[in-house]
Structure formats: C-alpha cells, structure tokens
Amino acid sequence: MLSELGSNLAIATVLSGTFVVLGSVLSSSWSHYSKVRKAMISTEASPTELFKSSIVRNILLDPWSSVKKRAKAWSFLFRGPQVIQEGYNKANGAPYEVFAPDNRYVLVSSDKHIREIDAAPDSVLSLQAAAKQLIQPKYTMHNFDWFDKRGVDGTPLVRTLRALLTNHIPDILPDIHSATSAIFDQQLDSVPLRDGAKSVPLYPMVKEAVVFSNALAFFGPELAHDKAFLKSATDLIERTLLMAEIIRLVPGCIAHAAGRILTYRYATDKAVHDALLPVVERRLEERAQEKLGHSVAIHKDCIQWIMETSPKTKPWSGDRIVHELMALWFGSVHIVTTTICFAVHDLCLHPEYLEPLRKELQGAQRVGFEKSGKGLLLLDSFIRESARTTPVESMSTRRQALQPFSLSGGWKVDVGEWVCTPVRAMMKDPVYYAEPQEFHGFRFVDPGTLQEFGDGPDFKMPQRGDCAQLTDLDWQFWGTGRMACPGRFYAAAVMKTIIGLFITKYDLQLSEPEKSRWFIWRTSTYPKPSTAVLLRSRLDRIDFDL
Numbered sequence: 001m002l003s004e005l006g007s008n009l010a011i012a013t014v015l016s017g018t019f020v021v022l023g024s025v026l027s028s029s030w031s032h033y034s035k036v037r038k039a040m041i042s043t044e045a046s047p048t049e050l051f052k053s054s055i056v057r058n059i060l061l062d063p064w065s066s067v068k069k070r071a072k073a074w075s076f077l078f079r080g081p082q083v084i085q086e087g088y089n090k091a092n093g094a095p096y097e098v099f100a101p102d103n104r105y106v107l108v109s110s111d112k113h114i115r116e117i118d119a120a121p122d123s124v125l126s127l128q129a130a131a132k133q134l135i136q137p138k139y140t141m142h143n144f145d146w147f148d149k150r151g152v153d154g155t156p157l158v159r160t161l162r163a164l165l166t167n168h169i170p171d172i173l174p175d176i177h178s179a180t181s182a183i184f185d186q187q188l189d190s191v192p193l194r195d196g197a198k199s200v201p202l203y204p205m206v207k208e209a210v211v212f213s214n215a216l217a218f219f220g221p222e223l224a225h226d227k228a229f230l231k232s233a234t235d236l237i238e239r240t241l242l243m244a245e246i247i248r249l250v251p252g253c254i255a256h257a258a259g260r261i262l263t264y265r266y267a268t269d270k271a272v273h274d275a276l277l278p279v280v281e282r283r284l285e286e287r288a289q290e291k292l293g294h295s296v297a298i299h300k301d302c303i304q305w306i307m308e309t310s311p312k313t314k315p316w317s318g319d320r321i322v323h324e325l326m327a328l329w330f331g332s333v334h335i336v337t338t339t340i341c342f343a344v345h346d347l348c349l350h351p352e353y354l355e356p357l358r359k360e361l362q363g364a365q366r367v368g369f370e371k372s373g374k375g376l377l378l379l380d381s382f383i384r385e386s387a388r389t390t391p392v393e394s395m396s397t398r399r400q401a402l403q404p405f406s407l408s409g410g411w412k413v414d415v416g417e418w419v420c421t422p423v424r425a426m427m428k429d430p431v432y433y434a435e436p437q438e439f440h441g442f443r444f445v446d447p448g449t450l451q452e453f454g455d456g457p458d459f460k461m462p463q464r465g466d467c468a469q470l471t472d473l474d475w476q477f478w479g480t481g482r483m484a485c486p487g488r489f490y491a492a493a494v495m496k497t498i499i500g501l502f503i504t505k506y507d508l509q510l511s512e513p514e515k516s517r518w519f520i521w522r523t524s525t526y527p528k529p530s531t532a533v534l535l536r537s538r539l540d541r542i543d544f545d546l
C-alpha cells in the first residue's frame, strides 16, 4: 500500500501539477492584475510609476519567474527535505520561508523563536489546525470535524497518554514482546530458507508488530486480537495519507467533491468507526452501571482512560471518543513503524553495534527496563542516533496561524500559513552535533556505561559527556514544550521492545544494500516497503524474555 501510495501520488501529482501550475499562474496573474488596477484607481500614482512596482514587473514583465516560483512550490512534494535544508543553509539561524503548492511555511530554528511559538496562545497558533490540514479528518475520519483550538472540550487524550498509558507500560510490554516474537516467527515461516537465511520485507513485518502493540494499548486485548478489525485499521492509515494528499492538492473549488468521491470509493474509516463504537458504548454503559453500585469488568486501555478523564461537566459521547481514538491511531502507528524500520536498516549497516546491544539486552539493564519501561541506555542511544541521522520528518512543531502572527525580528505568518521547525536540518547542524553527518550509535552513552559491555570495537564518541536520551525534549524530535508528544515514553518502550527482538533473535543484513531504501513525499522520508532484510535465526540466542 505504501508503494501504491508513492506511485499513485506521483501520477496524480504530475497530472494535476501540470494543470494547477498553469492554472495558478494564470489565476495569480489575474489577481495581481486586479490589485494593480485597483491601486491605479485608488492612488495618485501615475501608471508609469505603478508599472515600475515589483508586482507589475513580476507579473507582466516576468511571467517566467511566476512559473518558476510555482514549479518550485510543486517540486517541494518530491524534494521537501532538500528544499528545507537549502533554505536552512542560507538562513544562518534566521527564520526563512518555503512554499508548498498549498501553503507557505515559515521555518524557525533559534531557541528564542521556538519559545515564541510555544508561548503563543492556542487561538493564534494551533497544532490542531495544522494536523487538520494534514489529514483532512472530515473526509478521512468519518466526518470528524475537530476543533482548530486545543482543549475546547477538554484534553483527556494528553492526560491519558502522558500519565496513564506511561504508567501502564510495564504491564503491557510482556504481551507486546511475546506477540511480536510470534508475529516475526509467523512471517518467517512463510519464507523459504536460502543459505541459512530468510529474506523478508521489513516494513510489513514491523507494521504488523506496531499495529498489534498500539491496538492493545489503545483498544484492549479483544480488538487487538480481531484480525478483521486490524486489517481495516491498518488500511485506514495508508488510505488516509493518500486521500488527504489528493484533497490538499486539487484546486479548492473541487476539494469537497473530491473528498466525497474518495470517501465513497476508498474509505475504511466507517469500518473502523463501526467496530469501535459498540465497544466504547459498552464501556459507557458499564460506567453507568458502576455508578449504580454494580460491579463491572476492569479495563486498562486508552478507551477507558479517555472516557474517565473526559470533562465531568460535559462528558464525551461515544462518537467523540471514537473520533479521538481514530486520530490517535493514525498519528501513532505510522511514525513508530517508520522510525523502527530506519533503526533496523542502521543495525544492518553497522553490525559492530550488535554484540554490545545484545549484552545489554540480556544483562541486568533489562530488569530495569521490564520494571519501568525506561533504560537500556545503549539501545536508547542507538535509536536516537538513527532517528537523528535518518529522521522520518523534516518539519516539527507545526503550528497553523488562526490569527496573524509576528516573530521578533519582523517575520510575519498570515492566517492559514504555518510556522514550524526544520528538525532534520537542525539535527545535521555542527552547531548542535559534533561530526553531524557521521553515524555514531553510542554518541549519547556515558563512557562508563559503555565500558561495562566489554571489549568490543572502540566506538567513537564525538560528543563525550552528552548523555541525552531518546525521550528528552532537547532535539525537536518530539516537538516543543507544552505540545510535545505525550506518547513518547510509550513509543520509546515499544521501539526498544521490537528492535530488541530483531537484535536478540537474528543476525541481520540488508538483502540488497546497494538499493535505495526510502522515498520522499513532502517533508517525510518513507522506508520503501520492498526493502528486505536477510534474517539468520540465532540458534544460540538467549531470548530477551520479559
């Protein structure tokens, strides 16, 4: 589906791009012409003076630059990370702008400007509004018309994830571990053994494990074991990506019609909604029964916690809870899957890290991880370095302006435009990281900790003393301040569990290391679903049991 997504988007883009570049040049020329005409009527300026103005010069004398500008905006779809990097290199720490076909983004990287974004009220800069533009929930999430402004009807989701799910991690890790191990065994069973190894496409293998983990954590064991539900819920993610992109790219006047047709033709949101709703309604009923003094089943999952933390004065309806769960599902499965895939690629490319990581996973550190869902410092550093060198996202801290917003120094963000951070470029900047282009899996480990794991190769630590951890908020990976990802502790624990299984169960290498392993769409770098890994079962393995 992801490769289908890539090729469908490419074809749709080339076709609609040609029309829209021409159309938008014509329409922008027309609107500039009208502005000039109005200006001529309303000012004292002579036509000659006005003719010298930049607008007239640009549009009437230099239509070519308008075409170039639009073409560049469309090229953002295929080379977004590069466009952002080029702007970053020129800006020298100052804000700068980039254009996509459907929007203008102002990118900021200094501490001062990032703090200004975080301090702006939700009624001025909104993460929710940016997310709404990104995934078009009205069409992709069963008509979910969420609020632009955060917390209008409470923020039970943030409390659910940040506190309740985080505390619950040690309880669910053993199930996630054993289910993932079984998923891996099953996937390998269907593949022939050649020269002692099996070649398995990595992305579907990881996706199945993440889908199970998140379904268990969010919806509970009943739905996590329902294969038909998991299939629809998995399709929902990739179709949402595809549909939202098409709706964003077609001209505004036909976006609604396109949305309706796509919903009718491709959507799986109804199936997911209809499977979740009775479960949620049953929970609401149980809560009512409990209030009357009846004893009811105990559930520990996000359905239950969102219900319990929703505002007492105006509790959320079943439908509202389901919509929130669907958005949570979409936002979490994909990013965790892709981040794990790149970390596994890095394990294949840097096999010298495997032995110390195995020692850690089979030693005393593991006990701490089982109890708290935290720790495993070598693996933590390896994942952080992998995400630093190959981040899925090139933009973070996205905020859409609901009112005009000005940054200190004069940069303006108009209503509808976004302000965000160039996370990928920042993570490759020598200002923040020594030898930023090089991969050093134990960059963030304290040398004493590394020594405990013995006499392996002499790992280079270009940033001695920097013991930053995966879940720390100093690197834009999880966003900024009060909006920073509330699911990061869960995400880190699941990533360590799944990557830990690859490390302890297999010797691994890329099947075709010379082939490209990713493709770009807008600001995202996606692992190619066809990339396969050669897995050799480690007969002498002591499994990383939980």
Ligand code: HEM
Pocket (backbone or CB within 6 Å): 127, 150, 157, 158, 161, 328, 331, 332, 333, 335, 336, 339, 396, 397, 398, 476, 477, 478, 479, 480, 481, 482, 483, 484, 485, 486, 487, 488, 490, 491
């Ligand atoms: C590698 C995995 C993940 C990454 C890189 C990631 C990254 C992010 C980022 C960059 C933001 C925006 C923060 C901002 O703009 O300031 C965010 C928000 C969010 N994330 Fe994650 N995330 C991940 C996994 C998860 C998971 C597994 C969950 C759920 C368990 C989750 C739930 C959320 C929610 C609900 C928000 C919105 C927070 C709000 O509205 O205040 N994320 N995440």
